[in-house]
Amino acid sequence: MSAVGAIDASYVRPDTRRRSPLYLSCLIFLGLVVLVAIVAPYVTPYDPNTVDLLAINAPPGTAGHLLGTDQNGRDLLSRLMLGSRTALLGPLIVTVVASALGIVAGAVAGSAGGWVDAVLSRIIDFLFAFPGLLLAVFAVALFGPGLLAPALALSIAYTPLGARLVRTLVIRESSKDYVRATRILGFSGTVTFGRHVLPNIAPVILSQSLLGFAYAVVDLAAISYLGLGIQPPSADWGLMISEGQSSVISGAIWPVFWPALMIVLVVACVNYVGEHIVDRFERG
Numbered sequence: 001m002s003a004v005g006a007i008d009a010s011y012v013r014p015d016t017r018r019r020s021p022l023y024l025s026c027l028i029f030l031g032l033v034v035l036v037a038i039v040a041p042y043v044t045p046y047d048p049n050t051v052d053l054l055a056i057n058a059p060p061g062t063a064g065h066l067l068g069t070d071q072n073g074r075d076l077l078s079r080l081m082l083g084s085r086t087a088l089l090g091p092l093i094v095t096v097v098a099s100a101l102g103i104v105a106g107a108v109a110g111s112a113g114g115w116v117d118a119v120l121s122r123i124i125d126f127l128f129a130f131p132g133l134l135l136a137v138f139a140v141a142l143f144g145p146g147l148l149a150p151a152l153a154l155s156i157a158y159t160p161l162g163a164r165l166v167r168t169l170v171i172r173e174s175s176k177d178y179v180r181a182t183r184i185l186g187f188s189g190t191v192t193f194g195r196h197v198l199p200n201i202a203p204v205i206l207s208q209s210l211l212g213f214a215y216a217v218v219d220l221a222a223i224s225y226l227g228l229g230i231q232p233p234s235a236d237w238g239l240m241i242s243e244g245q246s247s248v249i250s251g252a253i254w255p256v257f258w259p260a261l262m263i264v265l266v267v268a269c270v271n272y273v274g275e276h277i278v279d280r281f282e283r284g
Contacts, residue, residue, distance in 0.1 A: 020276070022272065023272065023273065023276045026268075026269035026270075026272050026273050027273065029265065029269050030266070030269050030270065030273070033084055033088070033262075033266060034088065036081050036084050037081075037084040037085045037087075037088050037089075040081040040082045040084060040085055041082065043081070044075075044077075044078035044081050044082060045064075045066075045075060045077060045078055046065075046074075046075035046077075046078045047078065048074060048075065048078040048079040048081075048082045048235045049074065049233045049235075050074060050075075051072045051073055051074060052069065052072075052073030052074070053072075053073055054073065055069045055073040056069065056070075056071060056072065056073045057069060057070070057071060057247050057250060057252035057255070058073070059252070059254070060254055065077070067080065067254065067258050068252075068254040068255070069255075070240070070243065070244060070247060070255040071243065071244065071246050071247045071250075071252075071255060076240075076254065076255060076258055078235075079235040079240060080235075080237070080240070080258055080259060080262060082235040083235035083236045083237045083239075083240060083259065084237075084262070086147055086224075086230050086234070086235070086236045086237075087217065087220075087221070087236060087237045087238075087262070087263070087266070088217075089147065090147050090150070090151045090216065090220040090229075091151075091213045091214075091216035091217045091220060092213070093147075093148070093151040093152070093155065094151050094154045094155045094158060094212065094213070094216040094220075095158075095209050095210075095212050095213045095216060097151075097152065097155035097159075098154075098155045098156075098158035098159045098162055098209075098212060099162055099205070099209045099212070101155070101156075101159040101162070101163070102158075102159050102160075102161070102162025102163040102165070102166055103162065103163075103166050103198075103205065105120055105123075105124065105159065105163040105166075105167075106162065106163040106164065106165065106166025106167040106168075106169075106170060107166055107167075107170055107193055107197075107198075108120060109121060109124075109163070109167045109170075110166065110167040110168070110169070110170030110171045110174065111170055111174070111193060117167075120163075120167075121167075124159075124160040124163050124164055125160075127156065127157070127159065127160040128160045128161075130157060131157070132153070132154045132157030132158065132215075132219055133219060133222065133223070135153040135154070135156060135157045136149075136150040136153040136154055136157075136219070136223050136228070137223075137228060138153065139152065139153035140223075140228040140229075145227070145228050145229060145230075145231055146229065146230070146231070147220075147229060147230055150220060150223045150228065150229055151216075151220065154216055154219055154220070158212050158215070158216070161208070161212070162205070162208055162209070162212065165204070165205070165208050166201070166205065169201040169204060169205075170193070170197060170201070173197045173200060173201060174197075178196060182196060203277050203278065203280070203281035204278060204281060206274075206277055207274040207275065207277045207278040207281075208274070209274075210270050210271070210273060210274035210277070211270075211271060211274045213270055214266075214267045214270040214271050214274070217263060217266055217267055217270070218263065218267060220238065221236075221237055221238030221241070221263055222238060223238065224236045224237070224238030224239040224242070225238040225239070225241055225242045226242075227242065237259040237260075237262055237263055238259070238263075240255065240256075240258075240259040241256050241259050241260055243255070244256035244259070
């Protein structure tokens with residue numbers, strides 16, 4: 001084994017600690033949500049868009065509607081299941097695009113240093129000045145409501161945080177012996193980053209990406225709630241909360257309660273999993 005391989009292997013220490021039941025529960029819950037999002041069009045008990053004027057705001061368990069119906073008599077379980085697709089797809093787009101841009105920008109800034117680092121850092125600082133929701137609203141004004149425009153706008157807004165994190169991690173790792181060894185052996189900066197630096201900082205990046213995913217779930221739900229995201233009659237958790245407000249006034253809270261509960265549970269579980277990953281990495 002080469003000196004670089006030996007140094008690199010000794011750096012990454014296995015974690016043999018038992019995983020907490022809460023961590024496993026969060027993983028199982030998130031896995032179920034993802035599975036439901038994939039198979040939802042084929043397993044929903046009712047057509048999510050079918051209106052039944054005889055079952056408006058039916059309570060949970062009434063007439064075969066496990067979670068009740070909304071203000072139009074549509075089955076809430078079916079709409080909740082189908083709404084999980086957009087509720088997860090949008091944040092996934094944000095996370096993938098923002099993470100990819102952040103890794104590239106942060107790696108270049110941290111590795112190159114000098115004027116390259118200074119220029120990229122100023123660009124990152126400039127992007128930090130624009131709130132994500134404001135960029136999303138601007139994107140909707142230009143391209144119209146939907147899922148893609150707000151998601152891409154939030155991707156740009158989330159990129160600076162990931163870029164700054166990666167830059168800091170790369171600078172920290174670059175001062176370690178195993179990186180110096182790769183330079184002595186003549187490896188290029190790209191090879192060093194791809195083979196040695198990136199695997200060692202990947203858990204922290206993954207954790208940050210999961211936190212960004214959780215924020216994106218809330219932001220995109222808020223955009224749909226404001227009527228700027230997914231449009232009726234499509235099912236979306238944020239849109240379901242917005243449409244269910246009239247039911248709350250009538251005394252039926254379940255059209256709002258179920259989608260709100262799903263958003264809270266998904267965000268809480270994703271946050272906990274992300275924090276757990278960092279904790280395992282740091283205590284490794």
